[in-house]
Amino acid sequence: MDCWRTTQGTNTNNFSCYFLKDNDSVDDTLKLFFELESLGIKDDPCYRKDDQAMNIFKETVQYNNNRYVVELPFRKHWNELSNNISVAKQRFQSLWGRLRRYKTLYTQYKETIQDYLNQGIIEKVNDTEINVHKPMYYLPHQAIKKEGRVTTSTRIVFDAASHQANELSLNDCLWPGPNLNPNLLDVLINFRLNRVAISSDIRQAFFSNLLGG
Numbered sequence: 001m002d003c004w005r006t007t008q009g010t011n012t013n014n015f016s017c018y019f020l021k022d023n024d025s026v027d028d029t030l031k032l033f034f035e036l037e038s039l040g041i042k043d044d045p046c047y048r049k050d051d052q053a054m055n056i057f058k059e060t061v062q063y064n065n066n067r068y069v070v071e072l073p074f075r076k077h078w079n080e081l082s083n084n085i086s087v088a089k090q091r092f093q094s095l096w097g098r099l100r101r102y103k104t105l106y107t108q109y110k111e112t113i114q115d116y117l118n119q120g121i122i123e124k125v126n127d128t129e130i131n132v133h134k135p136m137y138y139l140p141h142q143a144i145k146k147e148g149r150v151t152t153s154t155r156i157v158f159d160a161a162s163h164q165a166n167e168l169s170l171n172d173c174l175w176p177g178p179n180l181n182p183n184l185l186d187v188l189i190n191f192r193l194n195r196v197a198i199s200s201d202i203r204q205a206f207f208s209n210l211l212g213g
């Protein structure tokens with residue numbers, strides 16, 4: 001590609017005009033066009049095959065009792081994790097006030113927690129089991145309501161970004177890993193390729209995995 005300049009006049013009001021001459025071939029132009037048209041469909045060039053989170057997952061994943069067991073992909077030593085119990089208590093007090101005002105929400109929340117206990121997703125920790133020589137981290141949680149859903153309209157969301165002032169959260173100590181969600185444009189295009197499309201969902205997919213280590 002060449003760059004040219006034209007100048008008009010010799011007085012103080014002269015001006016310059018720049019123009020570009022494209023020396024690319026038709027093939028190069030078409031290649032550029034299709035590259036622009038395929039934005040969001042190609043593989044992410046920023047994805048690293050040596051991603052630390054994926055390496056830890058592949059090295060530690062196990063399949064026991066019909067469930068996958070994985071370890072948290074720590075990038076910082078767990079000793080750097082701070083005890084955020086005061087923040088968690090404040091968040092719980094706010095949640096408790098909301099549950100007291102809305103009895104239906106309280107009932108749904110209680111049933112969900114009990115369901116987690118029955119499925120072995122969570123377990124009660126006794127005071128005697130708490131090791132004071134290791135850092136403790138508490139996950140604040142809250143209710144998210146979505147009216148009109150076919151499944152339950154209330155779900156519990158846990159906040160691993162919670163932390164004390166100037167301290168690390170659990171998310172800060174973990175490798176984020178690559179984004180494994182399919183590209184939305186790719187999904188829409190594939191959706192139109194066939195006459196019949198089928199949509200499905202895995203109930204509590206993330207809760208089906210256990211944390212080991």
